[in-house]
Amino acid sequence: MASRTLKVVSGSADAPRIAFVAPRYGEAVVGGSEAVVREAAHGLAARGYRVDVLTTCAEDHYTWANELPAGVTADGEVIVRRFSIFKARDQVRWEVLQRRLMSGEQLDDGEELAWSNGRFRVPDLYLYLAGHADEYAAIVFSPYLFWTTLYCSGIAPERTILMPCLHDEPYAYLRSVSAALALSKAVWFLSEPEHQLAHRLAPLASHHTVVGAAVNIPDSYDAEGFRSRHALSRPYVLYAGRREGGKGWEQLVKGFALALDRHQLPFDLVTVGVGDPRVPKSLEDRIVDLGYLAPDEVADAFAAAEAFVQPSINESFSRTIMESWLAGTVVIANGGSEVVTWHCERSGGGLTYTDELELGQCLKFVAEAPQQAAQLALKGRDYVLANYTWPLVLDAMERSLEVLM
Amino acid sequence: MTSPAPDSKILVVGSLPPPDGARSMALREEVVRLLGEGHTVEVLAPDPVATAHRYLSRTGFLGCIQLARRVGGFDSVVVQLQPGLPVKEDASWWVRALCLRAFSIALRRAHHVVLRIEDSDDLPGGTTDRAALRMWSGAAQILIGNDELRQGITLALGPMGERVTVGPGRGHRPAADSGGWGDGQRTSAETVLELVRGRAAQERRETSPAAAAQFAGWERLAIPGAEGAESRPTMLRPPRSRRKLGELARLALASAERRLVLRPLVSFARFSYHKVKDGAGPDSPV
Numbered sequence: 001m002a003s004r005t006l007k008v009v010s011g012s013a014d015a016p017r018i019a020f021v022a023p024r025y026g027e028a029v030v031g032g033s034e035a036v037v038r039e040a041a042h043g044l045a046a047r048g049y050r051v052d053v054l055t056t057c058a059e060d061h062y063t064w065a066n067e068l069p070a071g072v073t074a075d076g077e078v079i080v081r082r083f084s085i086f087k088a089r090d091q092v093r094w095e096v097l098q099r100r101l102m103s104g105e106q107l108d109d110g111e112e113l114a115w116s117n118g119r120f121r122v123p124d125l126y127l128y129l130a131g132h133a134d135e136y137a138a139i140v141f142s143p144y145l146f147w148t149t150l151y152c153s154g155i156a157p158e159r160t161i162l163m164p165c166l167h168d169e170p171y172a173y174l175r176s177v178s179a180a181l182a183l184s185k186a187v188w189f190l191s192e193p194e195h196q197l198a199h200r201l202a203p204l205a206s207h208h209t210v211v212g213a214a215v216n217i218p219d220s221y222d223a224e225g226f227r228s229r230h231a232l233s234r235p236y237v238l239y240a241g242r243r244e245g246g247k248g249w250e251q252l253v254k255g256f257a258l259a260l261d262r263h264q265l266p267f268d269l270v271t272v273g274v275g276d277p278r279v280p281k282s283l284e285d286r287i288v289d290l291g292y293l294a295p296d297e298v299a300d301a302f303a304a305a306e307a308f309v310q311p312s313i314n315e316s317f318s319r320t321i322m323e324s325w326l327a328g329t330v331v332i333a334n335g336g337s338e339v340v341t342w343h344c345e346r347s348g349g350g351l352t353y354t355d356e357l358e359l360g361q362c363l364k365f366v367a368e369a370p371q372q373a374a375q376l377a378l379k380g381r382d383y384v385l386a387n388y389t390w391p392l393v394l395d396a397m398e399r400s401l402e403v404l405m
Numbered sequence: 406m407t408s409p410a411p412d413s414k415i416l417v418v419g420s421l422p423p424p425d426g427a428r429s430m431a432l433r434e435e436v437v438r439l440l441g442e443g444h445t446v447e448v449l450a451p452d453p454v455a456t457a458h459r460y461l462s463r464t465g466f467l468g469c470i471q472l473a474r475r476v477g478g479f480d481s482v483v484v485q486l487q488p489g490l491p492v493k494e495d496a497s498w499w500v501r502a503l504c505l506r507a508f509s510i511a512l513r514r515a516h517h518v519v520l521r522i523e524d525s526d527d528l529p530g531g532t533t534d535r536a537a538l539r540m541w542s543g544a545a546q547i548l549i550g551n552d553e554l555r556q557g558i559t560l561a562l563g564p565m566g567e568r569v570t571v572g573p574g575r576g577h578r579p580a581a582d583s584g585g586w587g588d589g590q591r592t593s594a595e596t597v598l599e600l601v602r603g604r605a606a607q608e609r610r611e612t613s614p615a616a617a618a619q620f621a622g623w624e625r626l627a628i629p630g631a632e633g634a635e636s637r638p639t640m641l642r643p644p645r646s647r648r649k650l651g652e653l654a655r656l657a658l659a660s661a662e663r664r665l666v667l668r669p670l671v672s673f674a675r676f677s678y679h680k681v682k683d684g685a686g687p688d689s690p691v
Binding site: 086109110113114126131151 | 441
């Protein structure tokens, strides 16, 4: 904390009050941006800011059901205000717009709003912000894609910080996203490629900066214990995250099957996270789904793996590759993701593939040269420790907050 | 200005942002104010992309029917008038009359009604014709977004105009030091003239209504049952000769109205009469 720029008195009623606005929040919520929000909120609270999180009652981003009670609770030093989700009765129109959007078609302004408003809405959060925005020195919205950002970030643009977690995907090209990028007081990016993508999308708020993101560094790992707790007899490669098309899970399963077939690899594919993995029958004995695991257990899963595979191209930072490197595990990543490729090239700690055959060769390398793979992973670990620890990221956030205070 | 009792359950009908606009922002301010007073607020919007808890799936007449089913169970209903709620911009005169009547009936089911209007365009067809006045008269409170419109409606409402309030901080309010003649950029001869006429009319009404040219020859009558000399509501009555003709016409129309097939004609005749009587139309400047 040596380079802190603001004099914030911890616990003081005069300390600046900051709000994070996110569609989901909680320890059990799976998602990169959600994790960044939670850890940043706790980090700034620990530095003396009064931090509120304004969020919904949902935990599951598939159903957006109100699973948690609306109202105010405390998550450590962070005050959490939850608001109920309302969903449109008729999802047909939203699905039509979604299909058009995904096919690359441009929606008009009204259709964009209908699309944004069609999945879920949180009117009481909007009204809370409309009435209380001036109580906050800054309001940080993340990620860019949801109603909570698209509808609410315009309420008090003079104190809005957008942390978009952008991916190069059709949604990023919505005019409402461009407007949010341009009209917010500040924009926080998690990586340089995300920053460059934003420049291609829209004129940016004059104050925008790459604050980065970070992962918590575990005190220790228990790789052997993890293997025995989950009865994992074979060496494995790991996929951690949401098991869904948008994250490349299906392509990974296909590529893994092909690699097994071509190279007789010794690995299983172990997966942790949420979503139905829909494992093909032919791979049931080689793909192990451990479902949702607590963060400590996930850290051990990384440590016990021979390699971590990141098949997603929709990444704005990719916490999981950082967690993998920290655990000393080499990363094999989809080269279609600018962000992940950028990390791999800068660190020298990961391999990228552009098709299933290259994925197979990467896995073969790990199987045949585990020591070289471990050497790569060490470079990755050094890279994370040099660039992506919370003290560094919180320093950057505080420097940026000066603009609003 | 009456306010709902503390901890009331209030239904706000109208469109909040997005899209941002004077009307939607003003309604947002109102909702925030109500929430700040501790009320429970539910927002029902006619615009399907506006921020709301629920939506009206129809506008115009069918929207009024939906509204009638929603207002029950609330201590107070606040309605922001806007095109489509209750009158669509392209509504014919008879559809407009039908919508306003349906709207008035729908709101009768509410305990306490506040009507809000930001601009005269928000009620297509005008704000001071008979159908509109019938609607205004059903409200416990009317909030109006700008002074010019307020003056017009106040005058048209007559004694009932006491319930008309210009909402705080909304509309194109004049600069504080300009005497209320416009804020520079918006000032034009037309708007100044409107203000001149509106203010003059207001002065005539407040100081010497009997002497005002518009009311020359008209009698001021007390409304039966009204109490208090100062605040006693009054209604204006035309001079006897004109009254006789008017009464005859009203009798004829009332007689014709008893026949179902003639009702559209009667409505048309009434509308035409008011149009001719008011010169440029039912919403012409006063």
